[in-house]
Amino acid sequence: MVQMVDADRAAEMRDVLIAELRTQGKITSDAVEAAIRQVPRERFMPEGTDLAEVYGYDNSVVTKRDEHGRAMSSVSAAYIQAVMLEQAQLRPGMSVLEVGSGGLNAAYIAEIVGPQGRVVSIDIDPEVIDRAATALDASGYGSRVRVLTVDAEHGVPDEDAFDAIIVTVGAWDIAPAWLRQLRPDGVIVVPLIMNNVTRVIGFRRDGDRLVSTATEIAGFVPMQGDGGHADRVFELPDANGHKVRLAFDSGAPDDMHQLDGALATERAEVWSGVTIPNGVSFVDLHLWFAWYLDGFCRFTAEPGTVLAGEKQWFPFGVVSGGGFAYLVVRPALEGTGAEFGARGYGDGGELAATAMVEQIQAWDRYGRRTEPTFAYWPSGGQTQAPTGTDAMAKTHGVVTISWPKDSGSPQR
Incomplete structure (x- = not known):
């Protein structure tokens, strides 16, 4: 003490x-x-x-x-x-x-x-x-x-x-x-x-x-x-043996071998047109990804990998098909802000980057200026939780998220 x-x-x-x-x-x-x-x-x-x-x-x-x-x-x-x-x-x-x-x-x-x-x-x-x-x-x-x-x-x-x-x-x-x-x-x-x-x-x-x-x-x-919960972790090696580790809370792809050699492929870039001024928080974008982006994961990159040298604001990515993509930004608003985008690798890298960018744009339309509310529905209760993209299954119940009605309906 x-x-x-x-x-x-x-x-x-x-x-x-x-x-x-x-x-x-x-x-x-x-x-x-x-x-x-x-x-x-x-x-x-x-x-x-x-x-x-x-x-x-x-x-x-x-x-x-x-x-x-x-x-x-x-x-x-x-x-x-x-x-x-x-x-x-x-x-x-x-x-x-x-x-x-x-x-x-x-x-x-x-x-x-x-x-x-x-x-x-x-x-x-x-x-x-x-x-x-x-x-x-x-x-x-x-x-x-x-x-x-x-x-x-x-x-x-x-x-x-x-x-x-x-x-x-x-x-x-x-x-x-x-x-x-x-x-x-x-x-x-x-x-x-x-x-x-x-x-x-x-x-x-x-x-x-x-x-x-x-x-x-x-x-x-x-x-x-x-009550603990372990992520499923997969490793993507590059040509030099350095690794990028992908951690999935749930919904991990059944076949990660489709990403073998992905980091050796040509990089794809897709930009969203969605911008944000410097100093403004965008943490609810990560929450949006967690709920609406299929294949969502967190990643860490070892020193020496192609990803390690890039500026990464937050380590969020997506695996879709044969591609892996992750969130990036570039200068915008005449130097006073940034534009969101995604970079992808693998045979489906551009498709994965596009999937991430589509959810950035959906967040901009429906979730950016609103605060969601949550509910938890224990298993075995008399009232059943709704199903759909706004419900997340847990071991002992279901969590739901709701956005204000005037914000529109989130779409996958």
Whole structure:
């Protein structure tokens, strides 16, 4: 843990952080502001973490890595913690479950629900739980938060229903056990992975289904245990043995051998005519791809491959037929913006690039200026989820996405 911290400097930086969170609309209630002001973030960070990193607006701090250096546990960025607390609509006296422990967020929750509330924080990793318990004890919250080593997929033993559940790890699905332990009018906040794209969604129960009330963009370490979900990964070697790795959340092509030798073929380019000014976010384009682009994947390119030297804003691609294509941009708007396009390789490279560009254009028509809403329909409910291109099957249910009626109907 961080020791010998300048308490006055930490308090000043906390004030600055809170002011930014208010200005950016991430804090909207006095209760969340009071919690973030009361709890010293630095006490829940690894020893030696600089206060500038502790109190950064969008800095997440890794607390544990695996043998390959991949993050297994982290303290989420301040902005997303604030958003998720707001999404949960917490009030004094509530009973709250946190899935994915670390200590800091549980302390925030305890501040909001107060002495009459109840907070349970669980994690599958006993090291993470031990660290969270130690930090909570040292910060005066040990008696207000129950910490348990539990695989969240199976719920929490010896606990009644919760008013709210806040999931702080990337979840591919919503576990039936969570819904069994959520009150009929309860709220669940979950970073839901939808075809390799994550949105933090605040859901409220509405009969058999869950209906979104708010969404936010953020990334999280993936869930471990029985609720984890592994991508299917394929490798495309180039002539020198360097590889491009394609990761499919679902819908991986049956025959990837059709891409053998693809990186040695002549590159195809297709441009969309869709532009965006510099500094304007286009993250919902990735969400659109995840829902409407058949063969959608994420990719990484080893140094030395033909793709590695190119400027890649985001590593999103598509496999279609015998071709692989990926998102690219080029200068536009007289140097003040960029145009979206796709580059493809393989015998079907131009067709794959065209498929991606068609969805860029569809996003521009139907999704660019609107915010979608989501619903989750658990399996076995009395009300069945609609079918079609706006529904995504999960293990325990179906997720649906809806765009405002005046935006038109998305088309594949």
